[in-house]
Amino acid sequence: MTDLPAPPLPRLARLRARFLAAPEPAKRVQFDRPLLPWLFLLPQLAVIVVFFYWPSVQAITSSFYIEDPFGFGSTFVGMENYGDALGSAEYRRIAGFTAFFTVMVTALALGLGLLLAVKADKVIRGRSAYRTALISVYAIAPPVAGLMGMMLFDQHIGPFVKLAGWFGWDMKVGLNYWDTAFAMIVVSVWKQVPYNFIFFLSGLQGIPAAVREAAVIDCKNGLRRFAGITLPLLAPTGFFLLIINITYALFDTFAVIDVMVKDKPANNPITLVYKVYLDGFRGNDIGGSSAQSVILMLVVLVLTLVQFRYLERRVHYG
Amino acid sequence: MKKTLVAATAFAMTAQAALAETTQITWWHGMGGANEQVINQVAEKFNAAQSACAITPVSKGTYEEALAAGIAAFRSGEQPNILQVFDAGAATIINAKGATIPAEDILAQNGHKLDRDAFIDGIRYFYADANGKFIGMPFNSSAPIMYVNDDAMKKAGVTPPKTWAEFEAIAPKLKEAGYTPLVASQLTWMFFENYFSRNNVQMASNNNGYDGFEGTELHATSPELLAFWTRVKDWHDKGLFGYYGAGWADNQKPFEEGKVALWIGSSGSFGGLSKTAVMPFSADFLPYDETVKDGNKSSFIGGASLFAMSGKPEAENKCTADFFNFLTTTDIQKFYHQATGYVAITKAAYEASKAEGWYEKHPQAEVGIKQLLLPQGEWSKGYRLGFYPQIRVIEEREYNKIFAGETTVEDAFKTIETEGNELLAKFAKTSG
Numbered sequence: 001m002t003d004l005p006a007p008p009l010p011r012l013a014r015l016r017a018r019f020l021a022a023p024e025p026a027k028r029v030q031f032d033r034p035l036l037p038w039l040f041l042l043p044q045l046a047v048i049v050v051f052f053y054w055p056s057v058q059a060i061t062s063s064f065y066i067e068d069p070f071g072f073g074s075t076f077v078g079m080e081n082y083g084d085a086l087g088s089a090e091y092r093r094i095a096g097f098t099a100f101f102t103v104m105v106t107a108l109a110l111g112l113g114l115l116l117a118v119k120a121d122k123v124i125r126g127r128s129a130y131r132t133a134l135i136s137v138y139a140i141a142p143p144v145a146g147l148m149g150m151m152l153f154d155q156h157i158g159p160f161v162k163l164a165g166w167f168g169w170d171m172k173v174g175l176n177y178w179d180t181a182f183a184m185i186v187v188s189v190w191k192q193v194p195y196n197f198i199f200f201l202s203g204l205q206g207i208p209a210a211v212r213e214a215a216v217i218d219c220k221n222g223l224r225r226f227a228g229i230t231l232p233l234l235a236p237t238g239f240f241l242l243i244i245n246i247t248y249a250l251f252d253t254f255a256v257i258d259v260m261v262k263d264k265p266a267n268n269p270i271t272l273v274y275k276v277y278l279d280g281f282r283g284n285d286i287g288g289s290s291a292q293s294v295i296l297m298l299v300v301l302v303l304t305l306v307q308f309r310y311l312e313r314r315v316h317y318g
Numbered sequence: 319m320k321k322t323l324v325a326a327t328a329f330a331m332t333a334q335a336a337l338a339e340t341t342q343i344t345w346w347h348g349m350g351g352a353n354e355q356v357i358n359q360v361a362e363k364f365n366a367a368q369s370a371c372a373i374t375p376v377s378k379g380t381y382e383e384a385l386a387a388g389i390a391a392f393r394s395g396e397q398p399n400i401l402q403v404f405d406a407g408a409a410t411i412i413n414a415k416g417a418t419i420p421a422e423d424i425l426a427q428n429g430h431k432l433d434r435d436a437f438i439d440g441i442r443y444f445y446a447d448a449n450g451k452f453i454g455m456p457f458n459s460s461a462p463i464m465y466v467n468d469d470a471m472k473k474a475g476v477t478p479p480k481t482w483a484e485f486e487a488i489a490p491k492l493k494e495a496g497y498t499p500l501v502a503s504q505l506t507w508m509f510f511e512n513y514f515s516r517n518n519v520q521m522a523s524n525n526n527g528y529d530g531f532e533g534t535e536l537h538a539t540s541p542e543l544l545a546f547w548t549r550v551k552d553w554h555d556k557g558l559f560g561y562y563g564a565g566w567a568d569n570q571k572p573f574e575e576g577k578v579a580l581w582i583g584s585s586g587s588f589g590g591l592s593k594t595a596v597m598p599f600s601a602d603f604l605p606y607d608e609t610v611k612d613g614n615k616s617s618f619i620g621g622a623s624l625f626a627m628s629g630k631p632e633a634e635n636k637c638t639a640d641f642f643n644f645l646t647t648t649d650i651q652k653f654y655h656q657a658t659g660y661v662a663i664t665k666a667a668y669e670a671s672k673a674e675g676w677y678e679k680h681p682q683a684e685v686g687i688k689q690l691l692l693p694q695g696e697w698s699k700g701y702r703l704g705f706y707p708q709i710r711v712i713e714e715r716e717y718n719k720i721f722a723g724e725t726t727v728e729d730a731f732k733t734i735e736t737e738g739n740e741l742l743a744k745f746a747k748t749s750g
Contacts, residue, residue, distance in 0.1 A: 068748040070414035071393045075747045084740070090715075155562055156571050174563035176722060263380060265711065266564035267718030281386045283708035284410055285744070 056297065063291035069284035081291035091275070091292075098250070098271040101185065105249040108189045110241060113196025114234075118226070120197070121204045131201070138194035142252060146259030149187030153260075174261070180268040184260055188253045195248075196241050203237035204230070235315045243307060250300065272296050340372045343637045346391075347377060347402040348384030348622065349458075352589055356657045363653075364644050371637035373400075381622060382707060385410065388627070392417055397627040399638045403454065404622040405507075406706045408445055409527065409745070411625055412453050413704060418625045419635070420447075421455040421642060428639035436646070436664050440616045440690030444700035445623040448528045454623035455642045458660040460586040461617050461686035462508045464605060468598040470497045470579035478580070478600075481608040482549065485580070489558040492579040498560040500553065502582035503569040505717050506710045507620055508604065509550065511701065513543055516606045517613040518695030522742075527702035531746040534703065538735035539728075542610050547720070547727045554721055561721045564714040584620060585686025588659030601682035603689050615695035621660060661686040704745025709738045 063081050067074040085091050120130050140148075152160045153173040160183075164171040173183045207230065215229045231238075251273050258277075261268045265278065273296060280289030349357055354377050361375045378384040381404035388401040389410075401418075403411045411418060425432045432452060434442060440461075445454035466478045474495040479485040485500065492499040502508045514521035519542050524534040537543075553559035560578065562568040573581035576597040582604060583591070591599065606614045624645075626638045644650060651667030654660065656676060662668040668687055671677065677684040703709065716730035725733075 066744055066747045068414055069389050069410055070417040072414055072416055073748060077747070084744075090737075155568055156575075172563075174565060174568060175561070175718065177718075262565045262568075263382070264564035264714055266714035267716075267722065267724075268563075278711065279708065282382050283705055283711070283741075284386070284389060285705060285708065285741075288744070 059290045059293050059297075061290075062286055063294050064287075066287045069286065074287075077287070081287045082295070084288060085292050085295060094270060094272055094275050097181070097269045101181070101188075101253075101269070101271055102246055102249040104185050105188045105192065105253065106242065106245040108185070109192040109196055109245055109248075110238070112189065112193045113241070114200050114238075116193065116197050117200035117204055118230075120201060134197050135194050137190065138198070140191065142191060142255035143259055145187055145191045146256040149183060149190075149256065150260050150262070152187075153183040174266075174268060177267055177269055180260070184253070184257060184269065187256050187260065188249065191256065192245060192248055196245065199237050199241055200234065203234045207233050239307075239312060239315045242311075243304070246303065247300075250296075272299075340370060341633045341637045343371060343373050343399040343634050343641070345373055345375045345400040345402070345624075345641075346384055346388055346398040347375060348379060348381035348404065349402075350377060350379070352593075353458075353586070353658055356654065359657070360645075360650060360654060363650065364641055367644065368640070371640055373637070373641055381407070385707075392627065392629075395629065397629065399627060399630055399634055400641070401625050401627055402457065402622045403625055405444065405618070405620050406710055408454070408623075408700075409531075409702045409704045409706055412445070412447070412702065413531065413745075413748075417628060418453065419628050421452040421624075421626060424626045424635055424639045425642055428636045430639055430643040432646075436666065438661070438663060438665060438668065438687065438690055439694055440692075440698075441619050441661075441663050444619050448525075454625050455645065456619075456663045457624045457645065458586065458621040458654070458658065459619040459623075459663050459690075460584045460621040460660050461689045462512050462582060462604050462620065463585050463685045463689060464602045465573065465581045465583055465587070465591065465682075466600045466602060467497065467573065467576060467579050467581075468600055469576065470495060473497075474579070478602045479605050480603070482546070482605050483608045485605055486549075486553075486558075489553065493558060495579075497579040498572065498577060499558045500580045500582075501560040501562070501569050501573060501578045503566045503584075503587075504564075506713045508582045509547070510538075510543075510713055512604060512617045513546060513607070514540075514701075515618040515695070515698035516604055516615060517542060517610040518615045518697050519543065519610065520697050521701050522703055526697060526700065527704075528700070531704050531742070534742050534746070536703070536709070536735050536738040536742065538731045538738060542607065544727060544731060545609065546607055547731065551720055551727050561717075564718065585683075585689075586621060586658060586660045588680075588682050589657065599682070601685040603685065603692075612695065614692065615698040616690050616692040618698065618700055619661075619690060656680075656683070659683055659686075661690060703742060704748070705741040708741055709734070712737045712741075 062074075064076060064078060065074040066077050066081070116134055120127065120134065123130055152158055153171070155161065155172060155174060158171075158173070161171045161173070171179050173180050211229065211233070215225050219225050219228070250271065253271065254273055254277070257270055257274050261270065265274070270278070272292065276289050276292045276296065279285045279292065283289075345361065347354075347357055357375050357377075361373045365372050376398070378387040381402075384401065385403055385407045388397060388403070391397045397417075401411075419427075422432050434450065434452070437456065441456045441459050442452075443450065445456060446452050464478065470492055471477065474488065474491040474497070476488040476491055479488060489499040511521065513519070514537075519540055520526065520537055522534055522536050524530055524532075527534045550559060554561060560569075560572065562572070570581065570583060570587065570591075572578045573583075574591065574594045574596065576595070585601075588601070604617060624642070626635065626642070630638070646664055648664065648666045648670050651662050651664050652670050652674075655662040655667060655671060659682075662671060671683075713734055716725065716734050719725040720727055720730050
C-alpha cells in the first residue's frame with residue numbers, strides 16, 4: 001500500500017492530511033527567532049481576542065447579574081437569568097420556532113441550490129448568462145432582501161398577497177403567525193440559494209469527466225447515477241454548505257427578520273438571536289440578554305461538535 | 319454658478335470661523351422623515367440666533383434605537399450632550415440618576431429659570447420626579463387623538479363619537495356605507511396606557527410607579543380595562559374594528575386611502591396625514607369609556623423629551639442649558655408646533671398660535687392640546703415603569719393573539735400582568 005504513489009488530493013483534504021500527520025521535527029524549525037511567528041499571528045489573534053473572546057467573557061460575566069442599563073448598579077443573581085429564560089414558555093416557543101426555521105431554511109436552500117446547480121451544469125448555450133442571473137441575488141444585502149420581502153408580502157400592496165388571494169389564501173403577514181413565518185422562510189431561502197448554487201456548481205465541475213462517463217456506461221438511470229456517484233462526490237461541498245447554512249439560518253437571517261417584523265414582533269415568529277437583540281437593545285435588559293446569548297453560544301458549540309464528530313466521518317474527501 | 323460658488327465659499331469660511339470659537343454640542347434623536355427636517359431647522363435657528371454654541375442634531379433611527387445608542391455611548395464615555403428619550407423609556411433614564419443632569423438643575427446652574435407654570439398642565443408631570451421637578455426637558459409632546467374621515471361621516475349621516483357607546487351606535491351605519499368603522503395604530507399607547515389616563519383608572523401600584531420601583535405592579539387586569547377590551551374584540555369580530563398588526567403604518571394606511579371612517583393616531587401624525595390623505599379629514603378627542611365613573615380626563619403625553627447627559631465639560635453644559643432655554647421660547651415652540659403637529663408645550667405658544675388664527679385654518683392641530691388641557695384625573699399624570707419598552711412588546715404579542723382568536727381577552731391580560739410584573743420586579747433589582 002504505502003509503496004504506491006499517493007493520488008493527488010484536493011486542497012481541503014491535503015490541508016486536513018497535514019494537520020493529522022505526525023509533526024516532522026525537521027520542518028518545525030522554520031524561524032530563527034522564536035518571536036517572529038507570534039508576530040505574524042498577532043493581527044489574527046488580536047482580532048479574535050477583541051471581537052470574540054473579550055465579548056464572550058463579558059457576556060458570561062454579565063449573564064450572572066441584573067444590571068442597570070447605564071451601568072450604575074448591578075445585583076448578582078447567580079443563575080437566575082438562565083432560569084428566567086429557560087423557564088419562560090415564550091422563550092421555549094421561540095426556541096422551537098428557531099429549530100423549525102433553521103431546518104426549513106437549510107433544507108430548502110440546500111435543495112434548491114443543488115437542483116439549480118445540477119440543471120445549470122447541463123446547460124450549454126448561454127450558460128454564463130444563466131449562472132450570472134442565478135448568482136446575482138447573492139449580491140443583495142440581507143436588509144435589502146428583507147425590504148423587498150416586506151413589499152412583496154405587504155398586507156395592503158403586496159403582489160404576492162394578491163396572488164395568494166386568487167387561490168383563496170387570505171394572507172396576513174404581520175398578523176398571522178404562520179403567514180409571517182412563510183414569508184420569512186421564502187425570503188431567507190431566496191437570499192441563500194445563490195450561495196449554495198455557486199458552491200454546488202463548482203463542486204459538480206470538480207467531478208472528473210472520466211468518472212461521469214464511466215458511470216453512464218454502468219448505469220442508465222440518471223437518478224441512480226446522481227445518487228450513487230454525483231452525490232457522494234459532492235459530499236465535502238455539501239457538508240461545508242450544511243454548516244454554513246445552519247449558521248446563516250441561525251444568525252444571518254437577523255436582518256431579514258428585523259425588516260419584516262418592522263421592529264415590532266408582536267405575535268410574529270422570531271428566532272433566538274432576534275430575541276437576544278430585542279431584550280438587550282430594545283428592552284435594555286443586559287443580564288437577561290447576555291444569559292440568552294450564552295445559551296445560544298452553547299447550542300452552536302454543541303451543534304458544531306456533533307457535526308464534526310458524527311457527520312464528517314461519513315464524508316469522503318477525494 | 320458663480321453666485322453659488324461665492325456663497326459656498328462664504329459659507330465655508332463662516333463655518334470655519336465659527337468652528338474656531340464656538341462650543342460644539344451634539345443632540346441625538348429618534349426622528350425621521352419630515353420631523354427630522356424640522357429638528358434640523360430648529361438646530362439651525364439656534365445656531366443662527368447666537369454664536370457661542372453650535373448644536374449638531376444626529377438621527378439615530380427610531381426612538382428605541384436612539385435610547386439604545388445613547389446607553390451604549392454612555393457606557394463607553396461617548397455620550398452626546400442631549401439625548402431624546404421617548405415616553406416608554408422615561409423610567410429607564412430617570413432611574414439612572416448619574417446619567418443625566420435634571421433639566422431644572424442644568425438650567426438653574428447656567429442662569430436660566432424654568433417656570434413650571436408656563437407649561438401646559440398635561441405635560442408637567444410625565445418627565446418630572448415625584449416632586450414635580452423637571453428631569454427631562456419636554457420637547458415633542460403628542461396626544462392620541464381620533465382622526466375622522468369627513469366623507470364617511472357624510473355618507474353614513476352620522477357625527478364623530480365622543481364616547482365608545484356613541485361609537486357603537488354609529489359603527490353599523492359606517493360599515494353599511496362601505497367603510498371599516500374604526501382602526502387604531504399602536505394599541506399599547508391608545509387602548510392600554512391611555513385607557514387608564516382618559517378614564518382615570520390606576521395603571522400600576524405605587525402611584526403608577528412614581529413612588530418607587532420596589533414592589534410596583536401593573537394593573538393590567540383591571541375590570542374596566544377587561545370590559546373595554548371585550549368590547550373591542552367584539553367590534554373586531556363584527557367587522558367594526560380593523561386590526562392590521564403592531565406596525566404603526568399598516569394601520570394608518572387604510573385611513574389615508576379613505577377606506578376607514580375613524581382612525582386613532584397621534585396628534586403628531588397631522589403633518590404627514592395632510593400630505594397623504596386622499597379625503598378631507600378632521601380630528602376629535604380619543605373617545606372615553608362612558609361606563610367608567612369620573613372619566614373623560616386628559617391623556618398621558620406621548621412623544622419624547624430631551625435629557626442633558628452628565629459627564630460633559632462646563633462650557634458644553636452651558637450650551638445645553640442655553641439650548642433648552644431657547645426651546646421654550648414662544649417663537650420656537652410655535653414654529654415646532656405648527657410644522658409638526660406635536661402639541662405646543664407652553665401656554666404662551668398655544669396662545670400665540672391662537673392669536674395668529676392658526677387653529678381656524680387647522681382645527682385638527684388644536685385637538686391634541688385641548689385634550690391635554692382637559693381636567694387631570696388622579697391617574698392621568700403619567701406612569702413610571704421600568705423595562706416598559708419590553709412590557710409593550712408583551713402587550714403587542716398578546717393583542718395579536720386576541721385578534722387571531724388564539725387567546726381570550728382575560729387570559730391575554732393575565733399574561734401581560736404576570737410577565738409585566740416579572741419585568742418590573744427585575745427592574746427593581748437593577749438599581750440594587
